[in-house]
Amino acid sequence: MTTLVLLSGWGCDARLWQPLAExxxxxxxxxxxxxxxxxxxxxxxxxxxxxxxxxAMGDDLSPDAVWxxxxxxxxxxxxxxxxxxxxxxxxLLGMGERFCHDEGIPPTELAAFRQAFARAPEATHRHFLxxxxxxxxxxxxxxxxxxxxxxxxxxxxxxxLAAGLDQLAGLDNAVxxxxxxxxxxxxxxxxxPLLAPRLRECADHRLAGAGHCPMLSQPTxxxxxxxxxAGRSTP
Numbered sequence: 001m002t003t004l005v006l007l008s009g010w011g012c013d014a015r016l017w018q019p020l021a022e023x024x025x026x027x028x029x030x031x032x033x034x035x036x037x038x039x040x041x042x043x044x045x046x047x048x049x050x051x052x053x054x055x056a057m058g059d060d061l062s063p064d065a066v067w068x069x070x071x072x073x074x075x076x077x078x079x080x081x082x083x084x085x086x087x088x089x090x091x092l093l094g095m096g097e098r099f100c101h102d103e104g105i106p107p108t109e110l111a112a113f114r115q116a117f118a119r120a121p122e123a124t125h126r127h128f129l130x131x132x133x134x135x136x137x138x139x140x141x142x143x144x145x146x147x148x149x150x151x152x153x154x155x156x157x158x159x160x161l162a163a164g165l166d167q168l169a170g171l172d173n174a175v176x177x178x179x180x181x182x183x184x185x186x187x188x189x190x191x192x193p194l195l196a197p198r199l200r201e202c203a204d205h206r207l208a209g210a211g212h213c214p215m216l217s218q219p220t221x222x223x224x225x226x227x228x229x230a231g232r233s234t235p
Contacts, residue, residue: 002066002230002233003062004227004230005062005065005066005067005087006020006030007033007069007073007074008032008034008038009070009074010072011125011155012129013150015150016149016213019149020222020223023219023222025227028227033057035057036052036057037157038155039155043159043160048166050080050082051083053080053083054084061084062087063086063088064087064088066088066226066229068093069090069092069095070095071095071194071212072164073095075098075168076167076171077092078090078097078177078184081180086181089184089229090180090182090183091186091187091229092187094194094195094212094214097172098171098174099168103198104194104195104199105194107169110169114162114165114166132211133146133216134211136210138217142213146216185205186202187203187207188200188205188207190208191209191211192210193212194212205225205229210222
């Protein structure tokens with residue numbers, strides 16, 4: 001049996017993955033652990049500490065599984081390759097070696113967002129949830145679906161969210177991924193507004209008709225893609 005560990009990104013807890021549940025092929029198991037500070041999971045004492053994060057997530061991130069990190073979840077999963085035994089493979093969904101890119105989200109735009117979050121965290125979080133869906137075929141429908149899954153609650157405490165924005169600004173996995181201890185796959189929605197065009201074009205798998213949230217707009221295609229990668233990663 002092949003296991004996928006699905007890891008959510010900034011501002012969304014593990015409920016985001018529910019649309020994939022009915023699309024997994026026989027013999028495929030998917031777990032969806034929350035990051036510390038999300039859902040019912042208590043936050044870390046130092047939310048930005050990768051060492052604390054590795055200690056908290058060690059039981060969830062099995063070396064016998066394929067880790068799938070979406071957005072910030074991909075950035076963190078790649079960073080944890082230095083801290084935990086390597087998985088069978090790492091899938092970066094909607095994320096490159098780093099978050100900021102001059103042709104995607106430049107550092108100045110992220111800095112402005114961090115300032116807005118410090119002033120009005122709830123409103124800024126709601127704005128982000130809408131904005132990240134602009135690349136989906138029907139952004140309004142995707143937003144309704146997201147609200148049905150997550151409700152009006154951010155699903156995370158503000159300290160954890162603020163630390164996540166710091167990680168988006170500061171984490172760079174270029175060196176880690178250049179000598180990664182496992183296969184690394186890049187998967188992107190062909191219309192992802194958070195990724196630079198060059199990163200979308202050079203992804204190992206591009207999902208047609210999807211933006212940054214293919215688990216909402218293209219769950220069948222995303223599940224098939226991830227299952228295929230997992231199948232190739234099983235001895």
